[in-house]
Amino acid sequence: MEALLISLKVGLIGTALSLMPGIAIAWLIARRRFPGRMLLDGLIHMPLVLPPVVTGYLLLLLFGRAGYIGAFLHAQFGLTLAFNWKGAALVAAITGFPLLVRAVRLSIEAADEGLEAAARTLGASGFGAFVSVTLPLIMPGIIAGTLLAFARALGEFGATITFAANIPGETQTLPLLLYSVLQSPDSEALGLRIVVLSLILAAGALFLSEWLSRVMQRRLRGAS
Amino acid sequence: MSSDILQADLRARLGTLELELSLKAGNGTTAIVGPSGAGKTSLLRIIAGLYRQAEGRISFGDDVFHDSAAGIFLKPEKRRIGYVFQEPRLFPHMSVARNLDYGARRRGAPPSGARDEIINLLGLENLLERLPHKLSGGEAQRVAMGRALLSSPRLLLMDEPMANLDLRRRREIMPFLEMLHPRLSLPILYVSHNLDEVIRLADKVLVIERGRVFATGGTAQVLNRPDVQQLLAGAVGMDAGMDTDLGTILDASISAHEPEKMITRVSLGDGLVLRVPLRHEPTGTALRLRLHPRDIAIATQSPHGLSIRNSLPGRVNRINVAPGGQRDVSIRLDGGGNIEITARITQGAVDDLQLVRGLEVWALVKSVALASD
Numbered sequence: 320m321e322a323l324l325i326s327l328k329v330g331l332i333g334t335a336l337s338l339m340p341g342i343a344i345a346w347l348i349a350r351r352r353f354p355g356r357m358l359l360d361g362l363i364h365m366p367l368v369l370p371p372v373v374t375g376y377l378l379l380l381l382f383g384r385a386g387y388i389g390a391f392l393h394a395q396f397g398l399t400l401a402f403n404w405k406g407a408a409l410v411a412a413i414t415g416f417p418l419l420v421r422a423v424r425l426s427i428e429a430a431d432e433g434l435e436a437a438a439r440t441l442g443a444s445g446f447g448a449f450v451s452v453t454l455p456l457i458m459p460g461i462i463a464g465t466l467l468a469f470a471r472a473l474g475e476f477g478a479t480i481t482f483a484a485n486i487p488g489e490t491q492t493l494p495l496l497l498y499s500v501l502q503s504p505d506s507e508a509l510g511l512r513i514v515v516l517s518l519i520l521a522a523g524a525l526f527l528s529e530w531l532s533r534v535m536q537r538r539l540r541g542a543s
Numbered sequence: 544m545s546s547d548i549l550q551a552d553l554r555a556r557l558g559t560l561e562l563e564l565s566l567k568a569g570n571g572t573t574a575i576v577g578p579s580g581a582g583k584t585s586l587l588r589i590i591a592g593l594y595r596q597a598e599g600r601i602s603f604g605d606d607v608f609h610d611s612a613a614g615i616f617l618k619p620e621k622r623r624i625g626y627v628f629q630e631p632r633l634f635p636h637m638s639v640a641r642n643l644d645y646g647a648r649r650r651g652a653p654p655s656g657a658r659d660e661i662i663n664l665l666g667l668e669n670l671l672e673r674l675p676h677k678l679s680g681g682e683a684q685r686v687a688m689g690r691a692l693l694s695s696p697r698l699l700l701m702d703e704p705m706a707n708l709d710l711r712r713r714r715e716i717m718p719f720l721e722m723l724h725p726r727l728s729l730p731i732l733y734v735s736h737n738l739d740e741v742i743r744l745a746d747k748v749l750v751i752e753r754g755r756v757f758a759t760g761g762t763a764q765v766l767n768r769p770d771v772q773q774l775l776a777g778a779v780g781m782d783a784g785m786d787t788d789l790g791t792i793l794d795a796s797i798s799a800h801e802p803e804k805m806i807t808r809v810s811l812g813d814g815l816v817l818r819v820p821l822r823h824e825p826t827g828t829a830l831r832l833r834l835h836p837r838d839i840a841i842a843t844q845s846p847h848g849l850s851i852r853n854s855l856p857g858r859v860n861r862i863n864v865a866p867g868g869q870r871d872v873s874i875r876l877d878g879g880g881n882i883e884i885t886a887r888i889t890q891g892a893v894d895d896l897q898l899v900r901g902l903e904v905w906a907l908v909k910s911v912a913l914a915s916d
Binding site: 431433438439443444445447452455 | 592593619620622624628630636645649650690691
């Protein structure tokens with residue numbers, strides 16, 4: 320099943336891409352007060368509220384070969400994003416981003432800032448205190464956010480088809496394949512197989528997320 | 544360890560509070576007391592570098608921590624300040640041992656042997672493998688103290704480390720603190736709401752009210768001031784300890800033991816001696832005594848035929864109205880020192896004895912509370 324592999328590749332790479340910036344921005348919004356904070360928060364949530372087709376079209380305008388960023392990337396690195404799997408990964412990263420940021424931000428806000436202050440007085444730098452104290456404590460939030468973003472990426476349809484198109488073997492993920500299959504007559508059997516596969520994938524991701532966060536919680540509470 | 548001096552001249556706006564104060568602290572424990580909201584915790588946070596928006600200058604020895612005019616702000620991790628917070632603030636995902644070594648891993652290990660010594664002193668040997676949520680409140684606070692001490696601090700800030708502990712836990716930690724304080728040759732700023740604690744631990748006291756210095760100096764000298772007693776007695780959040788009356792605090796030292804009589808003689812200086820129940824400390828040990836006004840009676844003649852063992856000659860210095868319509872009579876003891884003790888008696892007794900300023904009297908001390916009991 321080529322579409323399954325593409326789905327996984329696009330989803331994993333997209334989510335991995337959004338992880339570091341996601342944590343950084345979540346921290347910025349949770350812990351810092353700066354002008355434009357609300358604006359940043361709103362901007363990040365855009366992909367969540369915009370119709371996916373609009374997101375895809377905006378990406379096309381920005382990252383297409385003729386777009387501002389797209390032209391720069393092509394000229395500097397020979398990198399083209401539109402209409403290939405890298406573009407689909409970018410879509411996955413951007414549409415999953417708000418979910419990731421939300422989850423991480425909530426757990427950062429819930430983490431005790433006093434612990435970081437204590438770490439600072441013990442000789443840790445601001446970044447060191449975050450990495451050694453807060454990061455382990457918010458791990459359950461990060462895992463939950465990541466899996467949510469990953470699940471969102473797996474289901475991505477509108478923005479992907481607009482920005483990366485529906486190219487079999489390149490950008491055709493499971494939902495896009497299902498869409499194509501449903502267009503042709505006499506394909507219920509194949510369609511059903513795709514549906515079952517999607518269900519397994521979604522359930523697996525959900526299960527994994529639950530299991531991981533349980534393990535983390537247990538380690539934090541030290542029930543060992 | 545160093546014997547550097549902490550010097551701070553600060554101004555800061557904290558909500559409605561205007562903090563503006565100077566302080567100087569060398570080796571030894573300086574207690575910071577004052578009503579709730581006077582700015583005590585904020586002061587510690589500013590000194591530690593956890594609160595930046597202050598104006599003025601903070602220096603420690605040759606190091607400038609903060610100089611708003613020169614644009615200097617040393618990050619908290621560079622100040623080498625040990626900070627014990629009101630809550631233990633242990634890192635929940637690390638064992639006690641890893642909590643203790645957190646500072647050493649970043650600042651370099653303390654001198655060899657110091658780790659074991661502190662672990663011993665604080666009684667942490669059996670807790671090392673535990674996670675913080677398995678500790679009692681008192682244990683957790685002891686770990687927090689150990690963690691701060693093991694980060695090789697040059698200055699120790701303690702913000703009501705016992706405020707969240709019940710009386711039993713306090714009694715459990717107090718001996719550790721009493722042992723610790725004289726052994727650390729570094730300045731300690733100790734915020735407290737509990738005057739028993741202050742009397743037992745502090746060498747100096749800084750009284751803060753509404754962001755300003757109200758009084759500063761030696762513990763007995765400051766706490767015996769009537770205006771300080773009045774401020775602290777009426778203050779929200781102040782806890783006078785066993786009695787709402789602070790009484791008279793006297794610094795004394797053990798001059799002789801008389802085991803056959805089960806007493807110990809303590810000298811107040813100026814040739815004044817009090818007899819207290821037998822102590823086990825060696826002669827020469829410094830003690831801090833607390834005389835409650837209700838435990839002091841007054842005689843106008845040298846007393847004899849009395850069960851009270853301690854009578855000290857002096858002269859009436861002041862007579863103030865005490866709460867409940869009684870009278871607080873301040874007696875300046877003979878001997879040339881400025882030792883004054885206060886007796887609380889009724890107006891009737893004042894009239895009968897015809898007490899007036901300058902009258903020669905004997906202060907009869909019914910019982911002496913030792914601050915370290």
